[in-house]
Amino acid sequence: MKNSKTYTSQFIFLLISLVILGLLNISLGTVSIPTSDIIAIIFGDTTIKESWQTIILDFRIPKAITAILVGSGLSISGLLMQTLFRNPLAGPFVLGISSGASLGVALLILGTSVFGGYFLASAFSNWTIAIASSIGSFLVLSAVIIAANKVKNTMSILIIGLMFGSFTAAIISVLSYFSEAEQIQQYIFWSFGSLGNLSWDEILVFTSIYLIGILGVFFIIKPLNSFLLGENYAKSLGVNVKRSRLIILIITSLLTGVITAFTGPIAFIGLAVPHLAKLLFTTSNHKILIPATAISGAIILLICDIIAQLPTSEYMLPINAITSLFGAPIVIWLLIRKKKIYV
Numbered sequence: 001m002k003n004s005k006t007y008t009s010q011f012i013f014l015l016i017s018l019v020i021l022g023l024l025n026i027s028l029g030t031v032s033i034p035t036s037d038i039i040a041i042i043f044g045d046t047t048i049k050e051s052w053q054t055i056i057l058d059f060r061i062p063k064a065i066t067a068i069l070v071g072s073g074l075s076i077s078g079l080l081m082q083t084l085f086r087n088p089l090a091g092p093f094v095l096g097i098s099s100g101a102s103l104g105v106a107l108l109i110l111g112t113s114v115f116g117g118y119f120l121a122s123a124f125s126n127w128t129i130a131i132a133s134s135i136g137s138f139l140v141l142s143a144v145i146i147a148a149n150k151v152k153n154t155m156s157i158l159i160i161g162l163m164f165g166s167f168t169a170a171i172i173s174v175l176s177y178f179s180e181a182e183q184i185q186q187y188i189f190w191s192f193g194s195l196g197n198l199s200w201d202e203i204l205v206f207t208s209i210y211l212i213g214i215l216g217v218f219f220i221i222k223p224l225n226s227f228l229l230g231e232n233y234a235k236s237l238g239v240n241v242k243r244s245r246l247i248i249l250i251i252t253s254l255l256t257g258v259i260t261a262f263t264g265p266i267a268f269i270g271l272a273v274p275h276l277a278k279l280l281f282t283t284s285n286h287k288i289l290i291p292a293t294a295i296s297g298a299i300i301l302l303i304c305d306i307i308a309q310l311p312t313s314e315y316m317l318p319i320n321a322i323t324s325l326f327g328a329p330i331v332i333w334l335l336i337r338k339k340k341i342y343v
Contacts, residue, residue, distance in 0.1 A: 075297025078270030096164030104136025137257030192318035268327020
């Protein structure tokens with residue numbers, strides 16, 4: 001067991017890495033801008049070239065902030081799911097929330113063949129897509145909460161979530177079959193995920209909902225720690241299992257839903273990062289794991305975004321492709337390793 005000084009030094013290292021990678025992320029792009037000018041723009045210097053100010057303030061900084069919020073939010077959601085289900089391969093999307101969001105967007109974009117041209121025109125608005133995604137997430141969340149109140153077994157909730165995912169995927173397949181190539185292409189582009197399409201107004205809404213979810217996590221640290229040894233043990237400690245389980249589901253759904261609504265589905269971060277945090281800090285105490293996982297997730301997604309930008313190139317890879325290339329080997333390694341994992 002590590003002492004508090006060791007944890008403190010690890011957190012300091014992670015925070016320094018986060019700041020450095022954030023600055024590196026802002027400094028890279030198709031337009032080369034000197035580092036000194038970037039720093040000057042960040043501190044409010046208005047004498048720098050106006051086009052550079054627009055690039056930094058309206059595109060690169062919002063994208064870096066989005067990467068930090070998305071990486072930390074998905075990672076915490078994954079940690080909550082792995083703890084609740086006591087399954088190292090559970091992730092933030094196991095409840096079907098992301099599938100619900102995808103269905104909402106699919107009905108908006110692919111459903112234009114059925115519902116008419118007005119929806120096709122509306123689909124090009126970020127706000128419209130976010131609203132459609134949020135409605136889809138909310139409907140699935142409502143169904144999951146109703147199921148959670150009806151069943152006593154936590155694993156049954158996991159299976160129900162997976163079934164919702166299969167059900168929505170089937171509907172999306174049917175919509176795709178009857179859709180035009182242009183509509184399918186637009187939906188596919190959304191499914192790739194994107195960190196760079198948010199305005200400051202959208203980031204403000206995103207951040208507000210994100211903070212509500214994050215603050216809620218710190219009120220359930222004791223139940224999370226008790227769930228590691230099973231629900232019966234949690235009950236013996238006086239934990240209200242049913243209420244705690246419901247709060248965990250709501251927080252996870254809130255974070256996953258808002259992230260998917262604004263950035264699209266981003267794979268593997270929520271599945272892989274919690275394990276990296278557990279291996280780095282070698283603890284199962286959520287008082288330490290929650291901030292460690294959040295910072296690690298932000299760092300990993302910043303790295304993925306830097307790679308996706310293809311420095312010195314005008315092209316940018318889909319963020320989902322990079323996170324999957326990162327996450328898949330981690331999951332395979334965990335399966336092969338067959339050693340004790342802190343869950």
